[in-house]
Amino acid sequence: MRFTFRLLGAIWLAAMVVVGGFALVAIQVERTRLIEDLERRASLLGEGLKEAVEPLVEKGPTARIDRIVLRFGSPTRGVAVYDRFAGLVTATPELALKLPPSLPFVSAAMTTASVQKGFEPLAGRDTYYYAVPFLEGERPQGALVIFYDASHIDRRVEELVRQQAVRFLILAGALSVITLLVVRWSLTHPIRRMAEWARQLGTGTPVQPPGDARTALFAPLATELSGLAQSLAKARATAQEEALLRVQGEAVWTEERLKQFVNLRLGDRPLFVVSNREPLSHVRRGRQIQALVPASGLVTALEPVMRACGGVWVAHGSGDADRETVDTRGTLRVPPDHPRYTLRRVWLTPEEEAGYYYGFANEGLWPLCHIVHARPVFRPEDWAQYAAVNRKFADALLEEMAGTEAPAVLIQDYHFALLPRLIKEQRPDARIAIFWHIPWPNPEAFGICPGQPEILHGMLGADLIGFHTQFHCNNFLETVDRAIEARLDWEHFAVVRGQHTTYVKPFPISVAPEFVDDPPRTSRDALLAELGIATEFIGVGVERLDYTKGLPERLRAIRRFLERYPDYRTRLSFVQLAAPSRSQISRYRALETEVEETVAEVNRALQTGTWRPVLFLKAHHNHREIWPFYRWADFCMVTSLHDGMNLVAKEFVSVREDGDGVLILSRFTGAARELRDALLVNPYDVDEMAEAIRTALEMPAAERQGRMSRMREVVREYNIYRWAGRLLGELCRLPVEAKSP
Numbered sequence: 001m002r003f004t005f006r007l008l009g010a011i012w013l014a015a016m017v018v019v020g021g022f023a024l025v026a027i028q029v030e031r032t033r034l035i036e037d038l039e040r041r042a043s044l045l046g047e048g049l050k051e052a053v054e055p056l057v058e059k060g061p062t063a064r065i066d067r068i069v070l071r072f073g074s075p076t077r078g079v080a081v082y083d084r085f086a087g088l089v090t091a092t093p094e095l096a097l098k099l100p101p102s103l104p105f106v107s108a109a110m111t112t113a114s115v116q117k118g119f120e121p122l123a124g125r126d127t128y129y130y131a132v133p134f135l136e137g138e139r140p141q142g143a144l145v146i147f148y149d150a151s152h153i154d155r156r157v158e159e160l161v162r163q164q165a166v167r168f169l170i171l172a173g174a175l176s177v178i179t180l181l182v183v184r185w186s187l188t189h190p191i192r193r194m195a196e197w198a199r200q201l202g203t204g205t206p207v208q209p210p211g212d213a214r215t216a217l218f219a220p221l222a223t224e225l226s227g228l229a230q231s232l233a234k235a236r237a238t239a240q241e242e243a244l245l246r247v248q249g250e251a252v253w254t255e256e257r258l259k260q261f262v263n264l265r266l267g268d269r270p271l272f273v274v275s276n277r278e279p280l281s282h283v284r285r286g287r288q289i290q291a292l293v294p295a296s297g298l299v300t301a302l303e304p305v306m307r308a309c310g311g312v313w314v315a316h317g318s319g320d321a322d323r324e325t326v327d328t329r330g331t332l333r334v335p336p337d338h339p340r341y342t343l344r345r346v347w348l349t350p351e352e353e354a355g356y357y358y359g360f361a362n363e364g365l366w367p368l369c370h371i372v373h374a375r376p377v378f379r380p381e382d383w384a385q386y387a388a389v390n391r392k393f394a395d396a397l398l399e400e401m402a403g404t405e406a407p408a409v410l411i412q413d414y415h416f417a418l419l420p421r422l423i424k425e426q427r428p429d430a431r432i433a434i435f436w437h438i439p440w441p442n443p444e445a446f447g448i449c450p451g452q453p454e455i456l457h458g459m460l461g462a463d464l465i466g467f468h469t470q471f472h473c474n475n476f477l478e479t480v481d482r483a484i485e486a487r488l489d490w491e492h493f494a495v496v497r498g499q500h501t502t503y504v505k506p507f508p509i510s511v512a513p514e515f516v517d518d519p520p521r522t523s524r525d526a527l528l529a530e531l532g533i534a535t536e537f538i539g540v541g542v543e544r545l546d547y548t549k550g551l552p553e554r555l556r557a558i559r560r561f562l563e564r565y566p567d568y569r570t571r572l573s574f575v576q577l578a579a580p581s582r583s584q585i586s587r588y589r590a591l592e593t594e595v596e597e598t599v600a601e602v603n604r605a606l607q608t609g610t611w612r613p614v615l616f617l618k619a620h621h622n623h624r625e626i627w628p629f630y631r632w633a634d635f636c637m638v639t640s641l642h643d644g645m646n647l648v649a650k651e652f653v654s655v656r657e658d659g660d661g662v663l664i665l666s667r668f669t670g671a672a673r674e675l676r677d678a679l680l681v682n683p684y685d686v687d688e689m690a691e692a693i694r695t696a697l698e699m700p701a702a703e704r705q706g707r708m709s710r711m712r713e714v715v716r717e718y719n720i721y722r723w724a725g726r727l728l729g730e731l732c733r734l735p736v737e738a739k740s741p
Helices: 002-058 062-072 104-112 151-202 219-248 255-266 297-309 350-370 380-401 419-426 452-459 470-483 524-531 551-564 586-606 623-632 647-655 686-698 701-717 720-733
Strands: 077-082 088-091 116-122 125-136 139-149 271-274 281-285 288-292 312-316 331-334 341-346 408-412 431-435 464-467 487-489 494-497 500-506 537-544 572-579 614-618 635-638 662-666 679-681
Touching: 002 062, 002 077, 002 125, 002 139, 002 151, 062 077, 062 088, 104 116, 104 125, 104 139, 125 151, 255 297, 255 720, 271 297, 271 380, 297 341, 297 647, 297 720, 312 380, 341 380, 350 380, 380 419, 408 419, 408 720, 419 431, 419 452, 431 720, 452 470, 464 470, 464 720, 470 487, 470 500, 524 537, 524 623, 537 551, 537 623, 537 647, 551 572, 551 586, 551 686, 572 623, 586 614, 623 647, 635 647, 635 686, 647 662, 647 701, 662 686, 662 701, 679 686
Parallel strands: 271 312, 271 408, 312 341, 408 431, 431 464, 464 500, 537 572, 537 635, 572 614, 635 662, 662 679
Antiparallel strands: 077 088, 077 139, 116 125, 125 139, 281 288, 331 341, 487 494, 494 500
């Protein structure tokens, strides 16, 4: 209520100031107009009578002057004639009784030989006078004065004041009524509904916000409340889960547990993460700047860790609007809605990006490590850019670490093989881990890399090297054993060079337990309607357009299945979500063309008028857009030709809270070593994949649910928080080396 009174008081004051200001201006304008009117009439009459009266003042009889004065007098207008001594000669009868013996302005008119005009009170009434001198040569001979009753000016001013006061009261009253209605319907009622919504959210009840929350006025508050409610619900769920785990004697890693673990190990020191891919990019969409989460398994895995731990994430600023959203140091706080950590962007020239990223990293190391029969390409100029960019990232990371004692650094992937050594040379007190997200091939395969010694020396600058599997660790150690001078400690899986020891261990990466914190409420029917299809079974694949993912083979397996089992035609539709990737590289462009042609070939051979076997959705999809496909698919195909882990498989399992669905998984992925209840296939064997699709569709419900339940238990227990906790725990247990003098 006090707010309403204060608001009304402010409105009344504003109305008073506005109306009062306009009233003063209107009164002044009207007063000036009335005075100018009096002056104009007095001037016309005075100058006209002067020509008639002036000759008679000295020569003519007084009677003639009296007749002229009497003729032009009226109740509101008087005329008076004075002689050379400022004495009254004659005046209109009503005026003669009011005039004093002498008037100063008459003497002034004759003395100055100029017209005098102004206001003079006569008999208690405001009177306007206009005095015109009579001259003979330069000598005054008398004066003619015109008097006008000016009391109507004050009456007009009073009338205007009353009118403006009435207008103010009407305006203030109307504004008060409108304000009360607006406050009631636009503030009081919405706030009451939002308060009720907040109360329900506080109890843990998932309630949609009221319609008022979507207005521009309350949208920021609704966003904050929604975020707070999600955090509260997440904290409550975590606490319940922790309590249940304590009762059951289990120890599943959660976000809160990781946060406390990192605080215990690092204290107030930030965690430093380096990757090529940034967790958030800003791109232009017309005149707007849009924030996008890149389609990247690395981002999917690490972003929850950074949300939990905080710290600094150093990455390549690849968005075309990235520079417009950072401060002078190239940093910003992310996520934008609830900042948890700092993103430091490193800028690369087109030449650096072409040589380091598209060249050596993705035309050289990527096909070399995956062994998918794509010939790697190594160019000397690409290696030079790769080394230069590693140095540039080292400079940025060293700048961020300045002032931090014994910093913990997590370097990500094959883009930064040289970075651990560059950092260690400048900051020997830093604990450095590099995690290699892709496979490490056997020594013979890796031996063709021209930069092999430098890459191994660079990686061994780290204190800890992580791979997804023990098999990849063994391959790396064997490569070191054959390629460079070093002592291998097979008992502890370590490499000793001089006084420095590097441990090599497997850390199978995973996903967060919640793929999306607040999943969209999309039903199966709504998803089918959105796709424009009607089908009994849905299959799904989610990939980047990469030749290691086995997309052409997968599509041919779909065709083989439908040709072998025609009863499933019109009953099954397979949806392939594909994010364009590295299109500057000719091999990727060729793959994109091959996939599109294969999709067209399969559809052309099998489709009917209303049914298509394959829906190819080529675009970047965020997690909320992918979630309905995972949730309602009868089976998900992950048929990579070779993969370090492949998190799509784990994402699919994490979403299936219904305990249903079948995962068809390539046995050449790291995920196949953990998700043993998936249908494991050889992605090169089209017939085997076709049979796996039939098995998935015809599998009894009890078996499907049993398999999914066991896989969900694996993903739940071995989640991304456990991965980060194990990796950081191993890193923090290593001794800190002394700083260089």
